[in-house]
Amino acid sequence: MVRRYADQALPDGLADxxxxxxxxxxxxxxTQGVSLLVLESxxxxxxxxxxxxxxxxxxxxxxxxxxxxxLILLWTxxxxxxxRYAEPxxxxxxxxxxxxxxxxxxxxxxxxxxxxxQTVVDEGLGACLFGPPAEKVGRLKKExxxxxxxxxxxxxxxxxxxxxxxxxxxxxxxxGTTEVVHRGHWGSHEG
Numbered sequence: 001m002v003r004r005y006a007d008q009a010l011p012d013g014l015a016d017x018x019x020x021x022x023x024x025x026x027x028x029x030x031t032q033g034v035s036l037l038v039l040e041s042x043x044x045x046x047x048x049x050x051x052x053x054x055x056x057x058x059x060x061x062x063x064x065x066x067x068x069x070x071l072i073l074l075w076t077x078x079x080x081x082x083x084r085y086a087e088p089x090x091x092x093x094x095x096x097x098x099x100x101x102x103x104x105x106x107x108x109x110x111x112x113x114x115x116x117x118q119t120v121v122d123e124g125l126g127a128c129l130f131g132p133p134a135e136k137v138g139r140l141k142k143e144x145x146x147x148x149x150x151x152x153x154x155x156x157x158x159x160x161x162x163x164x165x166x167x168x169x170x171x172x173x174x175x176g177t178t179e180v181v182h183r184g185h186w187g188s189h190e191g
Contacts, residue, residue: 001167002126005067005159011123014158015040015070021119022074022112028104029090033080034112037073037144045071048155051143052136064164065128068157072116073132075150076109109153116156126161129154 015038022036039045048071053062081104085092092099113129120127131154132140140152178189 001128001130002157002159002161002164003128003167004064004162004164005069005126005157006162007067008069008160010069010125010159014123014125015072018072018116018119018158021115025108025112025115027108028081029084031081031084031105031108033077033084033105034109035075035077035150037075037146039071039073040069045069047143048073048140051140052132065130065157067162068128068159070158072156072158073144074109074113074153074156075146076105076153077150078103078105079149081105105151106153113154113156120156120158124160125158127156127158129156131155 019036019038022034023032025034027033039048045066045068049062049066053059082092082095082097084090085099086095097103117127117129132152137152140146141150182188183190
């Protein structure tokens with residue numbers, strides 16, 4: 001994840017290309033309940049940062065992420081999924097959420113984000129997926145006219161990578177497959 005961006009223009013049409021990639025993500029019942037809010041101009045991005053920053057001096061993460069020339073906000077709509085699965089070919093007319101083993105409205109939007117992140121890397125760019133502060137979501141929705149029923153999943157900042165310090169979280173190291181892969185029975189790691 002990149003947290004500081006170079007002052008360099010992005011390729012023309014990048015936001016549209018990324019949106020097209022996001023639309024190829026898996027979608028439970030082909031609901032397609034993912035929506036994107038693209039902020040390309042400096043004025044739009046400033047409105048975003050004003051809406052989500054805490055009062056007082058900007059935090060370090062916000063100051064560095066502010067350098068991104070493109071922000072894409074990902075939204076999902078749970079009602080779209082519940083409505084889709086109440087249709088005759090799915091038949092959950094009671095709209096009971098207990099039918100769902102997981103909230104696929106979040107999963108599908110996460111997959112769309114992942115496809116965009118991978119595409120950004122393939123294009124030689126950097127990105128960071130982060131969430132707006134929960135207490136600022138109402139203000140963010142009002143600022144950009146996001147209708148009720150849409151939940152923010154995250155924001156992807158995009159640009160060319162600039163030199164920056166490494167996250168101290170990386171000191172934790174990556175877990176190995178023997179820690180996460182269970183073979184045939186939980187707790188069995190032998191192949």
